[in-house]
Amino acid sequence: MAATSESGTTSPSALLDIYRDAGGTETLFQVGTSTDTDTFVIKSNGMLGIGTTSPLSTLSIQGISGSSDIFAIASSTGANLLTVSHGGNVGIGTTTPKYNLVINGTTDSLFQIATSTNQKIMIIDSNGNIGIGTASPSSKLEVVGDIKASGDITGSLQGNRNAIINGDFNIWQRGTSFAAMADNIYHTDRFKYSKVGTMVHTVSKDTDVPTQAESDHLSNYSLKYDVTTADADIAATDELHIFHVIEGYNFAPFMGKTATLSFWVKAVKTGIYCVTFRNSGLDRSYLVEYTINSASTWEKKTITLTFSDSGGTWNYTNGIGLKIGWTLAIGSNHHDSADTWLSASKMGTSNQVNGADSTDNNFWLAQVQFELGSVATDFEYRQFQDELAKCQRYFFKSYDYDVAPGTADANGMTMTGILALGAIVHERYHSAHYPEMRTNPTIVLYDAAGNSGKVSTGAGDNQAGTSHSIGCKGFYVSASDADTNVILRFHYTASAGL
Numbered sequence: 358m359a360a361t362s363e364s365g366t367t368s369p370s371a372l373l374d375i376y377r378d379a380g381g382t383e384t385l386f387q388v389g390t391s392t393d394t395d396t397f398v399i400k401s402n403g404m405l406g407i408g409t410t411s412p413l414s415t416l417s418i419q420g421i422s423g424s425s426d427i428f429a430i431a432s433s434t435g436a437n438l439l440t441v442s443h444g445g446n447v448g449i450g451t452t453t454p455k456y457n458l459v460i461n462g463t464t465d466s467l468f469q470i471a472t473s474t475n476q477k478i479m480i481i482d483s484n485g486n487i488g489i490g491t492a493s494p495s496s497k498l499e500v501v502g503d504i505k506a507s508g509d510i511t512g513s514l515q516g517n518r519n520a521i522i523n524g525d526f527n528i529w530q531r532g533t534s535f536a537a538m539a540d541n542i543y544h545t546d547r548f549k550y551s552k553v554g555t556m557v558h559t560v561s562k563d564t565d566v567p568t569q570a571e572s573d574h575l576s577n578y579s580l581k582y583d584v585t586t587a588d589a590d591i592a593a594t595d596e597l598h599i600f601h602v603i604e605g606y607n608f609a610p611f612m613g614k615t616a617t618l619s620f621w622v623k624a625v626k627t628g629i630y631c632v633t634f635r636n637s638g639l640d641r642s643y644l645v646e647y648t649i650n651s652a653s654t655w656e657k658k659t660i661t662l663t664f665s666d667s668g669g670t671w672n673y674t675n676g677i678g679l680k681i682g683w684t685l686a687i688g689s690n691h692h693d694s695a696d697t698w699l700s701a702s703k704m705g706t707s708n709q710v711n712g713a714d715s716t717d718n719n720f721w722l723a724q725v726q727f728e729l730g731s732v733a734t735d736f737e738y739r740q741f742q743d744e745l746a747k748c749q750r751y752f753f754k755s756y757d758y759d760v761a762p763g764t765a766d767a768n769g770m771t772m773t774g775i776l777a778l779g780a781i782v783h784e785r786y787h788s789a790h791y792p793e794m795r796t797n798p799t800i801v802l803y804d805a806a807g808n809s810g811k812v813s814t815g816a817g818d819n820q821a822g823t824s825h826s827i828g829c830k831g832f833y834v835s836a837s838d839a840d841t842n843v844i845l846r847f848h849y850t851a852s853a854g855l
Contacts, residue, residue, distance in 0.1 A: 526576070608673065750794055
Protein backbone atom coordinates (compact mmCIF):
# COMPACT_ATOMS: atom_id res chain seq x y z
CA MET A 358 0.00 0.00 0.00
CA ALA A 359 1.29 3.48 -0.79
CA ALA A 360 0.12 6.77 0.64
CA THR A 361 1.15 10.26 -0.37
CA SER A 362 0.44 13.61 1.14
CA GLU A 363 1.40 17.11 0.19
CA SER A 364 1.29 18.23 3.80
CA GLY A 365 0.69 15.34 6.16
CA THR A 366 0.60 15.36 9.93
CA THR A 367 3.30 14.74 12.52
CA SER A 368 0.81 13.82 15.22
CA PRO A 369 -1.53 11.05 13.92
CA SER A 370 -4.54 10.38 16.10
CA ALA A 371 -5.43 7.00 14.54
CA LEU A 372 -3.71 3.94 13.13
CA LEU A 373 -3.90 5.68 9.77
CA ASP A 374 -4.28 9.45 9.76
CA ILE A 375 -4.26 11.23 6.43
CA TYR A 376 -4.28 14.99 6.64
CA ARG A 377 -4.86 17.56 3.92
CA ASP A 378 -5.44 21.29 4.08
CA ALA A 379 -9.09 22.29 3.64
CA GLY A 380 -10.35 22.70 0.08
CA GLY A 381 -9.54 20.92 -3.13
CA THR A 382 -10.69 17.59 -4.50
CA GLU A 383 -7.47 15.65 -4.49
CA THR A 384 -7.60 11.95 -3.71
CA LEU A 385 -6.48 11.26 -0.15
CA PHE A 386 -7.01 7.50 -0.24
CA GLN A 387 -7.86 4.96 -2.88
CA VAL A 388 -8.17 1.21 -3.42
CA GLY A 389 -7.74 -0.16 -6.93
CA THR A 390 -7.44 -3.40 -8.86
CA SER A 391 -4.46 -4.92 -10.59
CA THR A 392 -5.66 -3.27 -13.79
CA ASP A 393 -5.46 0.13 -12.10
CA THR A 394 -9.27 0.42 -11.78
CA ASP A 395 -10.19 2.45 -8.74
CA THR A 396 -12.96 0.82 -6.70
CA PHE A 397 -12.89 3.04 -3.60
CA VAL A 398 -11.66 6.64 -3.17
CA ILE A 399 -11.74 9.31 -0.48
CA LYS A 400 -11.40 12.88 -1.65
CA SER A 401 -9.87 15.71 0.30
CA ASN A 402 -13.30 17.32 0.60
CA GLY A 403 -14.52 14.26 2.50
CA MET A 404 -16.55 12.70 -0.33
CA LEU A 405 -16.43 8.90 -0.73
CA GLY A 406 -16.69 7.12 -4.04
CA ILE A 407 -17.37 3.41 -4.52
CA GLY A 408 -17.02 2.36 -8.14
CA THR A 409 -16.27 5.95 -9.14
CA THR A 410 -13.27 8.28 -8.79
CA SER A 411 -15.49 11.37 -9.01
CA PRO A 412 -18.02 11.23 -6.18
CA LEU A 413 -20.68 13.94 -6.45
CA SER A 414 -21.98 13.60 -2.90
CA THR A 415 -20.79 12.54 0.51
CA LEU A 416 -21.24 8.94 -0.63
CA SER A 417 -21.47 8.07 -4.31
CA ILE A 418 -21.87 4.44 -5.44
CA GLN A 419 -21.58 3.41 -9.08
CA GLY A 420 -22.34 -0.12 -10.20
CA ILE A 421 -19.70 -2.42 -11.52
CA SER A 422 -20.12 -4.12 -14.87
CA GLY A 423 -21.28 -7.71 -14.41
CA SER A 424 -22.83 -7.06 -11.02
CA SER A 425 -26.65 -7.25 -10.72
CA ASP A 426 -26.88 -4.88 -7.76
CA ILE A 427 -25.36 -1.58 -6.79
CA PHE A 428 -25.99 -1.83 -3.07
CA ALA A 429 -27.26 -4.49 -0.69
CA ILE A 430 -27.78 -4.93 3.04
CA ALA A 431 -28.19 -8.38 4.57
CA SER A 432 -28.95 -9.73 8.03
CA SER A 433 -26.50 -11.68 10.19
CA THR A 434 -27.91 -14.86 8.64
CA GLY A 435 -27.43 -13.60 5.10
CA ALA A 436 -31.10 -12.81 4.46
CA ASN A 437 -31.55 -9.88 2.12
CA LEU A 438 -32.87 -6.75 3.79
CA LEU A 439 -32.39 -4.06 1.13
CA THR A 440 -31.19 -4.07 -2.48
CA VAL A 441 -30.59 -1.30 -5.00
CA SER A 442 -30.41 -2.61 -8.58
CA HIS A 443 -28.52 -1.18 -11.56
CA GLY A 444 -31.80 0.22 -12.84
CA GLY A 445 -32.31 2.21 -9.67
CA ASN A 446 -35.05 -0.08 -8.35
CA VAL A 447 -35.13 -0.54 -4.59
CA GLY A 448 -36.10 -3.84 -3.05
CA ILE A 449 -36.91 -4.43 0.60
CA GLY A 450 -37.19 -8.11 1.35
CA THR A 451 -36.41 -9.02 -2.28
CA THR A 452 -33.22 -9.21 -4.37
CA THR A 453 -35.04 -8.73 -7.69
CA PRO A 454 -37.09 -5.51 -7.52
CA LYS A 455 -38.93 -4.97 -10.83
CA TYR A 456 -40.30 -1.54 -9.94
CA ASN A 457 -38.95 1.64 -8.36
CA LEU A 458 -39.87 0.34 -4.91
CA VAL A 459 -40.81 -3.25 -4.12
CA ILE A 460 -41.51 -4.39 -0.55
CA ASN A 461 -41.93 -8.07 0.23
CA GLY A 462 -42.60 -9.19 3.75
CA THR A 463 -44.38 -11.64 5.97
CA THR A 464 -45.13 -9.30 8.86
CA ASP A 465 -48.50 -7.62 9.33
CA SER A 466 -47.09 -4.24 8.38
CA LEU A 467 -45.14 -3.73 5.15
CA PHE A 468 -44.86 0.05 5.42
CA GLN A 469 -45.74 2.62 8.01
CA ILE A 470 -45.30 6.24 8.95
CA ALA A 471 -45.41 7.06 12.65
CA THR A 472 -44.75 9.96 15.00
CA SER A 473 -41.81 10.15 17.40
CA THR A 474 -44.04 8.48 20.01
CA ASN A 475 -44.82 5.61 17.59
CA GLN A 476 -48.36 6.78 16.89
CA LYS A 477 -49.31 5.32 13.52
CA ILE A 478 -50.09 7.93 10.87
CA MET A 479 -50.22 5.66 7.81
CA ILE A 480 -49.78 1.93 7.31
CA ILE A 481 -49.83 -0.60 4.46
CA ASP A 482 -50.41 -4.13 5.73
CA SER A 483 -49.54 -7.48 4.15
CA ASN A 484 -53.05 -7.75 2.66
CA GLY A 485 -52.58 -4.55 0.69
CA ASN A 486 -54.94 -2.59 2.94
CA ILE A 487 -54.05 1.04 3.55
CA GLY A 488 -54.85 2.66 6.88
CA ILE A 489 -54.71 6.38 7.59
CA GLY A 490 -55.23 7.16 11.24
CA THR A 491 -55.54 3.45 12.04
CA ALA A 492 -52.98 0.67 12.49
CA SER A 493 -55.40 -2.11 11.53
CA PRO A 494 -57.25 -1.28 8.28
CA SER A 495 -59.97 -3.79 7.39
CA SER A 496 -60.63 -2.46 3.87
CA LYS A 497 -58.50 -1.47 0.88
CA LEU A 498 -58.61 2.07 2.24
CA GLU A 499 -59.72 2.90 5.78
CA VAL A 500 -59.51 6.44 7.06
CA VAL A 501 -60.12 7.44 10.66
CA GLY A 502 -60.85 11.15 10.45
CA ASP A 503 -62.28 13.62 7.95
CA ILE A 504 -61.62 13.44 4.20
CA LYS A 505 -61.37 16.57 2.06
CA ALA A 506 -61.28 16.40 -1.74
CA SER A 507 -60.83 19.34 -4.10
CA GLY A 508 -61.44 17.31 -7.27
CA ASP A 509 -63.86 14.68 -8.51
CA ILE A 510 -64.24 11.38 -6.68
CA THR A 511 -64.78 8.50 -9.10
CA GLY A 512 -65.39 4.81 -8.58
CA SER A 513 -67.43 3.23 -5.83
CA LEU A 514 -66.97 6.19 -3.47
CA GLN A 515 -69.18 8.27 -5.73
CA GLY A 516 -72.92 7.78 -5.32
CA ASN A 517 -75.38 7.83 -8.23
CA ARG A 518 -72.66 7.23 -10.78
CA ASN A 519 -74.83 4.63 -12.54
CA ALA A 520 -77.26 6.39 -14.86
CA ILE A 521 -79.21 3.16 -15.38
CA ILE A 522 -82.25 2.93 -13.12
CA ASN A 523 -83.04 -0.60 -11.95
CA GLY A 524 -79.89 -2.05 -13.51
CA ASP A 525 -79.91 -4.77 -10.85
CA PHE A 526 -83.49 -5.75 -11.82
CA ASN A 527 -84.87 -5.65 -8.29
CA ILE A 528 -87.91 -3.49 -9.12
CA TRP A 529 -90.89 -5.17 -10.83
CA GLN A 530 -93.96 -3.01 -10.09
CA ARG A 531 -96.05 -4.25 -13.03
CA GLY A 532 -95.61 -7.96 -12.31
CA THR A 533 -92.90 -10.60 -12.59
CA SER A 534 -93.85 -12.59 -15.70
CA PHE A 535 -95.32 -11.35 -18.99
CA ALA A 536 -96.42 -13.87 -21.63
CA ALA A 537 -96.69 -12.95 -25.33
CA MET A 538 -95.51 -9.38 -24.80
CA ALA A 539 -96.68 -6.73 -27.23
CA ASP A 540 -94.36 -4.19 -28.81
CA ASN A 541 -93.13 -1.15 -26.87
CA ILE A 542 -94.25 -2.37 -23.44
CA TYR A 543 -92.47 -2.07 -20.08
CA HIS A 544 -91.94 -5.21 -18.02
CA THR A 545 -89.37 -4.76 -15.25
CA ASP A 546 -89.21 -1.09 -14.34
CA ARG A 547 -87.39 1.15 -16.86
CA PHE A 548 -86.80 -1.63 -19.43
CA LYS A 549 -88.97 -2.10 -22.51
CA TYR A 550 -89.65 -4.86 -25.02
CA SER A 551 -89.59 -3.73 -28.63
CA LYS A 552 -90.30 -5.91 -31.64
CA VAL A 553 -91.48 -5.97 -35.22
CA GLY A 554 -91.90 -9.53 -36.50
CA THR A 555 -93.64 -12.79 -35.74
CA MET A 556 -91.43 -13.75 -32.79
CA VAL A 557 -93.12 -14.09 -29.38
CA HIS A 558 -91.48 -13.89 -25.96
CA THR A 559 -92.29 -14.46 -22.34
CA VAL A 560 -90.38 -11.91 -20.28
CA SER A 561 -89.80 -12.66 -16.61
CA LYS A 562 -87.87 -12.05 -13.42
CA ASP A 563 -85.31 -14.84 -13.06
CA THR A 564 -83.05 -15.98 -10.24
CA ASP A 565 -80.31 -17.12 -12.64
CA VAL A 566 -77.63 -14.47 -11.99
CA PRO A 567 -73.84 -14.10 -12.13
CA THR A 568 -72.28 -15.47 -8.96
CA GLN A 569 -70.82 -13.12 -6.41
CA ALA A 570 -67.42 -14.73 -7.03
CA GLU A 571 -67.74 -13.83 -10.73
CA SER A 572 -69.05 -10.29 -10.47
CA ASP A 573 -68.13 -9.23 -6.91
CA HIS A 574 -71.80 -8.29 -6.44
CA LEU A 575 -74.69 -10.31 -5.05
CA SER A 576 -77.71 -9.96 -7.36
CA ASN A 577 -81.14 -11.39 -6.65
CA TYR A 578 -82.56 -11.30 -10.17
CA SER A 579 -81.86 -11.03 -13.86
CA LEU A 580 -84.08 -10.13 -16.82
CA LYS A 581 -84.97 -13.21 -18.89
CA TYR A 582 -86.29 -13.30 -22.47
CA ASP A 583 -87.74 -16.71 -23.38
CA VAL A 584 -88.60 -17.30 -27.04
CA THR A 585 -92.00 -19.05 -27.19
CA THR A 586 -92.58 -18.56 -30.91
CA ALA A 587 -89.53 -18.50 -33.15
CA ASP A 588 -89.01 -16.25 -36.18
CA ALA A 589 -86.38 -17.84 -38.43
CA ASP A 590 -86.90 -15.38 -41.29
CA ILE A 591 -86.14 -11.82 -40.22
CA ALA A 592 -87.62 -9.38 -42.74
CA ALA A 593 -85.86 -6.17 -43.70
CA THR A 594 -88.10 -4.10 -41.44
CA ASP A 595 -88.08 -6.50 -38.47
CA GLU A 596 -86.46 -5.67 -35.15
CA LEU A 597 -86.14 -7.18 -31.70
CA HIS A 598 -84.45 -5.49 -28.81
CA ILE A 599 -84.53 -4.59 -25.13
CA PHE A 600 -84.14 -0.90 -24.43
CA HIS A 601 -83.65 1.45 -21.52
CA VAL A 602 -84.29 5.20 -21.78
CA ILE A 603 -82.22 7.70 -19.78
CA GLU A 604 -84.05 10.96 -19.10
CA GLY A 605 -82.47 14.12 -20.53
CA TYR A 606 -81.63 15.59 -17.12
CA ASN A 607 -79.69 12.45 -16.25
CA PHE A 608 -77.99 12.16 -19.64
CA ALA A 609 -76.80 15.79 -19.87
CA PRO A 610 -73.60 15.23 -17.82
CA PHE A 611 -72.47 12.63 -20.41
CA MET A 612 -72.53 14.90 -23.43
CA GLY A 613 -69.06 15.64 -24.76
CA LYS A 614 -67.50 13.06 -22.47
CA THR A 615 -66.36 9.44 -22.52
CA ALA A 616 -68.70 6.94 -20.91
CA THR A 617 -68.72 3.21 -20.24
CA LEU A 618 -71.59 0.72 -20.39
CA SER A 619 -71.02 -2.57 -18.60
CA PHE A 620 -73.37 -5.52 -18.19
CA TRP A 621 -73.49 -9.26 -17.63
CA VAL A 622 -75.18 -11.29 -20.34
CA LYS A 623 -76.04 -14.93 -20.92
CA ALA A 624 -77.43 -16.37 -24.13
CA VAL A 625 -78.09 -19.81 -25.52
CA LYS A 626 -77.08 -18.69 -29.01
CA THR A 627 -73.44 -17.69 -29.46
CA GLY A 628 -72.15 -15.13 -31.94
CA ILE A 629 -72.16 -11.38 -32.50
CA TYR A 630 -74.80 -9.17 -30.87
CA CYS A 631 -75.15 -5.38 -30.93
CA VAL A 632 -75.82 -2.54 -28.52
CA THR A 633 -77.24 0.69 -29.93
CA PHE A 634 -77.14 4.23 -28.50
CA ARG A 635 -79.72 6.63 -29.99
CA ASN A 636 -80.71 10.22 -29.29
CA SER A 637 -84.13 11.78 -28.75
CA GLY A 638 -84.52 12.89 -32.36
CA LEU A 639 -83.58 9.41 -33.63
CA ASP A 640 -81.18 11.14 -36.04
CA ARG A 641 -77.96 10.09 -34.31
CA SER A 642 -76.94 6.56 -33.33
CA TYR A 643 -73.86 4.57 -32.41
CA LEU A 644 -73.54 0.79 -32.82
CA VAL A 645 -71.19 -1.51 -30.93
CA GLU A 646 -70.74 -5.23 -31.47
CA TYR A 647 -70.01 -7.73 -28.70
CA THR A 648 -69.64 -11.50 -28.85
CA ILE A 649 -71.32 -14.25 -26.86
CA ASN A 650 -68.41 -16.69 -26.68
CA SER A 651 -69.92 -19.57 -24.72
CA ALA A 652 -73.51 -20.79 -24.81
CA SER A 653 -75.55 -20.45 -21.61
CA THR A 654 -72.64 -18.88 -19.71
CA TRP A 655 -72.59 -15.56 -17.89
CA GLU A 656 -70.11 -13.15 -19.51
CA LYS A 657 -69.30 -9.54 -18.65
CA LYS A 658 -69.21 -7.04 -21.51
CA THR A 659 -67.79 -3.51 -21.44
CA ILE A 660 -68.41 -0.80 -24.05
CA THR A 661 -66.73 2.62 -24.06
CA LEU A 662 -67.69 5.53 -26.33
CA THR A 663 -67.53 9.33 -26.46
CA PHE A 664 -70.66 11.45 -26.97
CA SER A 665 -70.76 14.39 -29.34
CA ASP A 666 -73.56 16.87 -29.98
CA SER A 667 -72.09 18.01 -33.29
CA GLY A 668 -75.27 16.86 -35.01
CA GLY A 669 -78.78 15.63 -34.36
CA THR A 670 -81.49 16.56 -31.88
CA TRP A 671 -80.68 15.94 -28.21
CA ASN A 672 -82.84 16.49 -25.14
CA TYR A 673 -81.35 17.55 -21.80
CA THR A 674 -84.51 18.06 -19.75
CA ASN A 675 -87.38 15.68 -19.00
CA GLY A 676 -87.60 14.03 -22.41
CA ILE A 677 -85.62 11.20 -23.96
CA GLY A 678 -81.95 11.84 -23.33
CA LEU A 679 -80.50 8.55 -24.57
CA LYS A 680 -81.92 5.22 -25.70
CA ILE A 681 -79.71 2.22 -25.01
CA GLY A 682 -80.81 -0.95 -26.78
CA TRP A 683 -79.66 -4.59 -26.66
CA THR A 684 -80.45 -6.03 -30.08
CA LEU A 685 -81.47 -9.69 -30.36
CA ALA A 686 -82.42 -9.69 -34.07
CA ILE A 687 -82.51 -6.97 -36.70
CA GLY A 688 -83.62 -6.58 -40.32
CA SER A 689 -81.38 -5.17 -43.04
CA ASN A 690 -83.18 -1.79 -43.12
CA HIS A 691 -81.71 -1.11 -39.68
CA HIS A 692 -78.11 -2.18 -40.47
CA ASP A 693 -75.09 0.12 -40.50
CA SER A 694 -71.44 0.31 -39.45
CA ALA A 695 -70.19 -0.12 -35.88
CA ASP A 696 -68.01 2.17 -33.77
CA THR A 697 -68.90 5.47 -35.39
CA TRP A 698 -71.61 8.08 -34.95
CA LEU A 699 -74.30 7.72 -37.61
CA SER A 700 -76.76 10.36 -38.84
CA ALA A 701 -79.72 7.98 -38.62
CA SER A 702 -81.46 5.64 -36.21
CA LYS A 703 -79.75 2.26 -36.61
CA MET A 704 -79.96 -0.77 -34.34
CA GLY A 705 -77.45 -3.37 -35.53
CA THR A 706 -74.82 -4.46 -38.00
CA SER A 707 -75.13 -7.16 -40.64
CA ASN A 708 -73.17 -9.43 -38.26
CA GLN A 709 -75.98 -9.50 -35.70
CA VAL A 710 -77.24 -13.04 -35.05
CA ASN A 711 -80.92 -13.92 -35.15
CA GLY A 712 -81.58 -14.51 -31.48
CA ALA A 713 -85.21 -15.43 -32.18
CA ASP A 714 -84.76 -18.27 -34.68
CA SER A 715 -85.33 -21.02 -32.10
CA THR A 716 -87.46 -21.48 -29.01
CA ASP A 717 -84.24 -22.57 -27.27
CA ASN A 718 -82.76 -19.07 -27.59
CA ASN A 719 -83.21 -17.71 -24.09
CA PHE A 720 -81.42 -14.46 -23.27
CA TRP A 721 -80.56 -13.00 -19.85
CA LEU A 722 -79.33 -9.56 -18.79
CA ALA A 723 -77.96 -8.54 -15.37
CA GLN A 724 -76.03 -5.82 -13.53
CA VAL A 725 -76.34 -3.07 -16.14
CA GLN A 726 -74.28 0.05 -15.45
CA PHE A 727 -73.65 3.22 -17.47
CA GLU A 728 -71.16 5.72 -16.04
CA LEU A 729 -68.76 8.51 -16.88
CA GLY A 730 -65.17 7.58 -17.65
CA SER A 731 -63.35 4.94 -19.64
CA VAL A 732 -63.27 2.33 -16.88
CA ALA A 733 -66.08 -0.01 -15.80
CA THR A 734 -66.07 0.29 -12.01
CA ASP A 735 -67.63 -2.18 -9.58
CA PHE A 736 -71.41 -2.39 -9.85
CA GLU A 737 -72.98 0.35 -7.73
CA TYR A 738 -74.97 -0.75 -4.71
CA ARG A 739 -78.25 1.08 -4.09
CA GLN A 740 -80.77 0.61 -1.33
CA PHE A 741 -84.02 -0.94 -2.50
CA GLN A 742 -86.15 2.02 -1.38
CA ASP A 743 -83.90 4.49 -3.22
CA GLU A 744 -84.12 2.50 -6.44
CA LEU A 745 -87.90 2.15 -6.08
CA ALA A 746 -88.22 5.91 -5.62
CA LYS A 747 -86.26 6.50 -8.84
CA CYS A 748 -88.62 4.14 -10.68
CA GLN A 749 -91.70 5.86 -9.26
CA ARG A 750 -90.83 9.05 -11.13
CA TYR A 751 -91.96 7.10 -14.22
CA PHE A 752 -94.49 4.60 -12.85
CA PHE A 753 -96.50 4.64 -9.63
CA LYS A 754 -99.25 2.35 -8.39
CA SER A 755 -101.58 2.36 -5.40
CA TYR A 756 -101.31 -1.41 -5.01
CA ASP A 757 -98.85 -2.94 -2.55
CA TYR A 758 -95.43 -3.44 -4.12
CA ASP A 759 -95.83 -7.19 -4.68
CA VAL A 760 -99.36 -6.92 -6.14
CA ALA A 761 -99.61 -6.49 -9.91
CA PRO A 762 -102.04 -3.86 -11.24
CA GLY A 763 -105.37 -5.35 -12.20
CA THR A 764 -105.33 -7.89 -9.39
CA ALA A 765 -108.56 -8.32 -7.43
CA ASP A 766 -107.37 -6.75 -4.19
CA ALA A 767 -109.00 -4.24 -1.86
CA ASN A 768 -105.95 -3.69 0.34
CA GLY A 769 -104.63 -0.16 0.15
CA MET A 770 -107.42 1.14 -2.09
CA THR A 771 -108.11 4.84 -2.13
CA MET A 772 -111.39 5.07 -0.23
CA THR A 773 -113.23 8.11 0.94
CA GLY A 774 -116.65 9.51 1.74
CA ILE A 775 -118.21 11.43 -1.13
CA LEU A 776 -120.68 14.23 -1.65
CA ALA A 777 -123.88 13.26 -3.47
CA LEU A 778 -125.22 15.91 -5.83
CA GLY A 779 -128.34 14.51 -7.48
CA ALA A 780 -127.41 11.53 -9.62
CA ILE A 781 -123.71 12.50 -9.81
CA VAL A 782 -121.28 11.67 -7.06
CA HIS A 783 -117.94 13.51 -6.88
CA GLU A 784 -114.84 12.59 -4.90
CA ARG A 785 -111.79 14.83 -4.79
CA TYR A 786 -108.60 13.06 -3.77
CA HIS A 787 -105.72 14.70 -1.94
CA SER A 788 -103.39 16.23 -4.54
CA ALA A 789 -100.13 14.84 -3.16
CA HIS A 790 -100.94 11.16 -3.39
CA TYR A 791 -97.94 10.22 -5.49
CA PRO A 792 -94.42 11.67 -5.69
CA GLU A 793 -93.42 14.21 -8.33
CA MET A 794 -93.49 12.44 -11.69
CA ARG A 795 -91.57 13.21 -14.86
CA THR A 796 -94.64 14.70 -16.53
CA ASN A 797 -98.43 14.52 -16.16
CA PRO A 798 -99.00 10.76 -16.14
CA THR A 799 -101.55 8.55 -17.79
CA ILE A 800 -103.97 7.34 -15.10
CA VAL A 801 -105.63 3.93 -15.23
CA LEU A 802 -108.32 3.21 -12.62
CA TYR A 803 -109.16 -0.23 -11.21
CA ASP A 804 -112.03 -1.37 -9.04
CA ALA A 805 -111.70 -3.87 -6.18
CA ALA A 806 -112.27 -6.75 -8.60
CA GLY A 807 -109.37 -5.64 -10.81
CA ASN A 808 -111.49 -4.26 -13.68
CA SER A 809 -109.58 -1.64 -15.66
CA GLY A 810 -111.16 1.79 -16.08
CA LYS A 811 -113.69 1.08 -13.33
CA VAL A 812 -114.21 2.02 -9.67
CA SER A 813 -116.10 0.54 -6.73
CA THR A 814 -118.94 2.49 -5.12
CA GLY A 815 -121.83 1.77 -2.83
CA ALA A 816 -123.52 0.17 -5.83
CA GLY A 817 -120.71 -2.39 -6.16
CA ASP A 818 -117.75 -2.99 -8.43
CA ASN A 819 -117.42 -2.31 -12.16
CA GLN A 820 -118.77 1.22 -11.88
CA ALA A 821 -117.73 3.90 -14.37
CA GLY A 822 -115.10 6.29 -13.08
CA THR A 823 -113.23 9.17 -14.66
CA SER A 824 -109.98 10.84 -13.61
CA HIS A 825 -109.72 14.64 -13.86
CA SER A 826 -107.15 17.42 -13.48
CA ILE A 827 -104.22 15.04 -13.76
CA GLY A 828 -101.00 16.65 -12.62
CA CYS A 829 -97.48 15.55 -11.74
CA LYS A 830 -98.57 15.00 -8.12
CA GLY A 831 -102.26 14.14 -8.18
CA PHE A 832 -105.72 13.98 -9.73
CA TYR A 833 -109.33 13.49 -8.71
CA VAL A 834 -111.99 11.00 -9.73
CA SER A 835 -115.70 11.31 -10.46
CA ALA A 836 -118.17 8.43 -10.52
CA SER A 837 -121.87 8.16 -11.39
CA ASP A 838 -123.68 6.69 -8.40
CA ALA A 839 -126.43 8.19 -6.25
CA ASP A 840 -126.47 5.31 -3.79
CA THR A 841 -126.97 6.42 -0.22
CA ASN A 842 -123.84 4.48 0.78
CA VAL A 843 -121.58 7.33 -0.23
CA ILE A 844 -118.30 5.43 -0.61
CA LEU A 845 -115.89 5.57 -3.56
CA ARG A 846 -112.96 3.15 -3.80
CA PHE A 847 -110.35 2.59 -6.48
CA HIS A 848 -106.83 1.51 -7.24
CA TYR A 849 -104.80 3.27 -9.92
CA THR A 850 -101.56 3.35 -11.85
CA ALA A 851 -99.83 6.53 -13.00
CA SER A 852 -97.50 6.11 -15.99
CA ALA A 853 -95.03 8.77 -17.13
CA GLY A 854 -92.48 6.57 -18.86
CA LEU A 855 -90.33 7.51 -21.81
